[in-house]
Amino acid sequence: MESTVAQQKSKDNQQDFIAGDVVVFTDPHKPDVLMTVHKVQGDGVLLDGNRNFALSHLIRTASAVELNAKRRLTKAEQALAEVS
Structure with a gap:
């Protein structure tokens, strides 16, 4: 299963944030x-x-799906969101 760009950056500890970013x-x-x-x-x-x-x-x-849900999704919810 492929990970999202945000997840890859977090794993590599290279995430850059700026004011206004929505995070979880x-x-x-x-x-x-x-x-x-x-x-x-x-x-x-x-x-x-x-x-x-x-x-x-x-x-x-935060992913687009999390922004719509207004909360962090579980790994299972994220996986379902990626296939739908």
Whole structure:
């Protein structure tokens, strides 16, 4: 199964974020909410109007399907979305 460009960049730890990007945590145990990058700061980003901080390697860009669902999808949901 092919991975998306966003997933490949996250795996390679080469993800570059800019203010306004919508992101999700990669860890399924973290909240599944969409978050907006407020400011890039060192090896992390300030999220949601400077209320939260996350290291860049712990987040990835939200997919179009996740934007429509307004939440991070599980791996199973992502797989179903890719074939439909």
